[in-house]
Amino acid sequence: MLVVMNEVVTIAAAIRGSVPDKAIQWIIGQSAHETGYRGSAWNSPVYKNLNNGFGMLHPSRRKTLSIGKGSNQPNIEGGGAYATYTNLSDSAKDLVLWLNYNKVKWDNINNEDQYIAWIKRKGYFGATETSYLTGVKYWIKKLNIPVFSAGVGLLLLAALVTYYIFKS
Numbered sequence: 485m486l487v488v489m490n491e492v493v494t495i496a497a498a499i500r501g502s503v504p505d506k507a508i509q510w511i512i513g514q515s516a517h518e519t520g521y522r523g524s525a526w527n528s529p530v531y532k533n534l535n536n537g538f539g540m541l542h543p544s545r546r547k548t549l550s551i552g553k554g555s556n557q558p559n560i561e562g563g564g565a566y567a568t569y570t571n572l573s574d575s576a577k578d579l580v581l582w583l584n585y586n587k588v589k590w591d592n593i594n595n596e597d598q599y600i601a602w603i604k605r606k607g608y609f610g611a612t613e614t615s616y617l618t619g620v621k622y623w624i625k626k627l628n629i630p631v632f633s634a635g636v637g638l639l640l641l642a643a644l645v646t647y648y649i650f651k652s
Contacts, residue, residue: 491515491526491572492627495537498576503583503590509629510596511579514538514603516623517616525623530554535569538579539609542567546585549574582608596620 495512503511516525518539530536534554542553542565550567569575586606593599600617603609609616623629 488525488627491537492629494572495576498573499580502577502580507590507593507599509624510599510620511576512627512629513596513620513622513624514579514600515576516627517619520619520623525627530566531572534566535571535575536566537569537572537575540567540575540578540582541565543582547581549578549581596624 492512495515496508499508499511515537519526519528519531519537521528521531526537530539536554540550542548542550548567549569551570552568553565554568567575567578569578588602593602597617600620601613604613604616
């Protein structure tokens with residue numbers, strides 16, 4: 485359980501200030517969904533072997549923090565090979581680069597439904613919008629991810645510690 489708490493805090497710290505506070509929980513839920521494997525978030529082979537917390541493919545056109553293509557990973561998404569990262573923080577920052585490359589308009593995105601619809605339109609995932617959204621919402625709820633605001637770091641840590649104490 486501590487691993488999951490570390491992942492949540494790492495992603496939040498990596499993207500804070502680069503995306504609106506309201507989007508942090510959606511992006512953490514997105515990562516948990518993308519790396520979910522056998523019922524656990526951040527447990528997929530793509531994450532464990534490549535530090536790829538978002539199922540990102542290695543880009544050919546945009547700026548990236550990917551250090552290369554994952555040579556031993558199957559390509560189940562129909563595009564190029566999965567991106568490899570030095571760590572989860574770089575993976576999260578690379579998602580922000582992808583969002584910026586695709587010209588996200590945060591003023592038009594007010595909830596996770598709109599966020600997922602937007603990334604779907606930009607070709608981020610191949611699943612149905614409904615199934616992807618259901619997965620992201622599941623992880624937001626399961627992980628009890630708070631809505632972020634300025635100075636929420638200690639509050640987040642306290643909430644996560646409380647969650648895992650009572651869950652055990």
